[in-house]
Amino acid sequence: MNIINKTAKISAALLTGNEAIAAGAYKAGVHVATGYPGTPSSEILPYLARFNNTIVNWSINEKTALEIAIGASIGYKRSMFTTKHVGLNVASDPLMTLAITGVRGGIVIVTADDPAMHSSQNEQDNRFYSKFAKVPMFEPSDSNECFEFTYEAFEISERFDTPVIIRTTTRISHSKSIVHIEPAYLPNMNSNLENKKFLPKKKPYIKDIEKFVMAPVYARKRHKIAIERLKKLQEFSNNSGINKIEYNSLDFGAITSGISYQYVKEIAPFASVLKLPFSYPLPDLLVKEFVKRVKSVIIVEELEPFIQNEISSIGINLMGKEFFNRFGELTPDMVKEGLISAGFIKKYDNKSSGKLQGKGGLSKLDSLLEKLPQRLPALCSGCPHTSVFYALKKLRVPVMGDIGCYTLGALPPLNAMDSCISMGLAFGAAQGLSLSNSSPKKIAGIMGDSTFFHSGITSLIDAKYNNACFTAIILDNSTTAMTGGQDHPGTGKNLSPGKVVSNKIDIKRVVEGIGIDEIYIIDPYNYNVVYKTLKKALSSKNLNVIITKRPCILYPVKIDLGKKFKILEGCNGCNLCMQIGCPSILNSDNFLDNNKPIPFIDSSCIGCSICKDICVFNFIEEIKS
């Protein structure tokens, strides 16, 4: 932690957007914070858990997480729910009605969107949720705003009796910038900080069915209240000073929000800017004032034309999406291109003298780049998922897949997963695919342990209920690996040890409880057992479950089995060992007579021995020291 001046009242810290949101929530005295891990939102809760006085828990999925936050609010406490964009779909059922009940303690919902899909299955623009649910929304443009607006969001939530959405994107959540912050609101491992100032007031519980029982008779009343609330929020949007105009040239102006604001300031420092950190409801009066004073105005926003639609709905048509992509991330270069095409800035290149050119060098660079492998993400050396996908590939069965590290089993060279659409899809889709009768072979559905708890249990119950026939595979590596190793019910741990007792839930007993009798529990490091078990399970006419058990090699601790393997002299270069996609198996610079390169195993090998089991010629052997 970097505190420039420990004695000063305000100091500075270099924080990610996620860390700054946690600090802002702590400053606001948040009592309960929940969520399910999802890139790029995953770091908020672990950072918040480093403070005292806050109960921070991973939930099994986003819906239960938001429901817990709602309950805490009914109990007069401030609560926060964090999720990635697609997770808000899971929580959208409670969200849409919470939007009309309103809150007691403030509720802040953080949705971290992932334009460009760095680690996601879609790039939906969650700003539409704020309009859909009629709840206000912040779009911070750097970490300092993440800190300030999270605090502000709790105040607004209680003042206007509404949940508040904070919508970030990957470039906000995972970028670091300087936050001006009181040292008391930074977690410090060495001291025992207490946020006494914001200790929640104790209020006795009183029921209020007209506010919280959304039976039609009460819901009709509350919906009207929510619509009235929007008007007040729009007034706030116009007058609070959070949305503001930075006047500069009166010839050119941009209306922008979130990370796009930073790109506009960098590319067009001369332009006037209407910055909308509180982008819903739209500050209609500010927009009208801005377009009246500034001659030519363009809207710069990432993904969908959300602000543009809102502005055109008040009868003002401005340039915008016709100059910027509706998909992917914006970059400073794309904003520059767009502003050039729109005639805002002239095409110039102040670095033209330094441009690459001449001597035929550039074409050499290009031709090498063409050959450069794309370096797709891959399962780690020693990943316990590897053997299962290799066996599935050998068995050539349709595999309905799911979301986690193991989605990489779909990529070459394993190529052993046929679908990845939503969290928990695998068992439902496996049931459906089997009903389609389109495959003569039995279907496999595959998901990880954390995903099973997230939403696999329900679809497995559905499968048993409807007498489906497929093989359900649960890859149990005792962590939520893809997002950085978060706990889940299978680990029996959570983020607030000491404050909350966590219980461990045994996957096998859950499966037995559903009434499934054919259950196999196997060690994925034993390839031959993996192959035989899969083959047996996939030829049986029952709904059956295979649970593979081996801890992830990265989380919670890095694992090295202390064994090393080597490829023996005489290897015929058949490349079979390549088929498992292990990052430790490389090409050497030595070639066989037939011009095939001889592979070798480098020092990153952790000794899982799967390659040894797979080499049919027995050319892989453990190095005996």
Add this chain to the structure above:
Amino acid sequence: MDAQNILVCGIGGQGVVLAGKIISNAAFEKGFDVKTSEVHGMSQRGGSVSTHIKFGDKVFSPLIPGHGADILLSFDIYETLRYAKDFADKKTLIISSNYGKIPLWASTRENDRISLAEISGALKINFDKLLMVNNKETAMSLGNIKVANIILIGLLSKFTDIEEDFWFKVIKDNVPKKTEEINIKAFLAGRNEK
């Protein structure tokens, strides 16, 4: 001071994120406005990764524009090739490990194999300010292959307006106590390289 743009690249798991943390915190300790940007998640798994670092009097965008890196620091020569094309120009200082690896399964097509010599040759033709470093060997001679990247950070530090003491503080804050000494030694080996 105009913002200084540093792009760090390599392969997931190689320490690109840590390097970004050390460089950005050193700039922060010195008192600059600082922004960084990186991507986590899927790309960590052996994919190509990069961190953008910008510092100066005032920084807006956390992303470095095309051909806008002042320094490109690369831990893998294949990634140097990938990122130099988009982020470097004649004025960019490229500091690159002369080592690189491609997993076997990704490079099976015989015609697609690129030799390390070919890459450094092409880089030399195109970029005027190129420092290829045998950081792996220097790290071995220091007794720990894991400090290979700190050597490159030491070399990079010479080309910033950040004094030695800030670097020492940040390295000590960010490496395990027992590896502090060897990391500082590796940093100085890079910093004092001629």
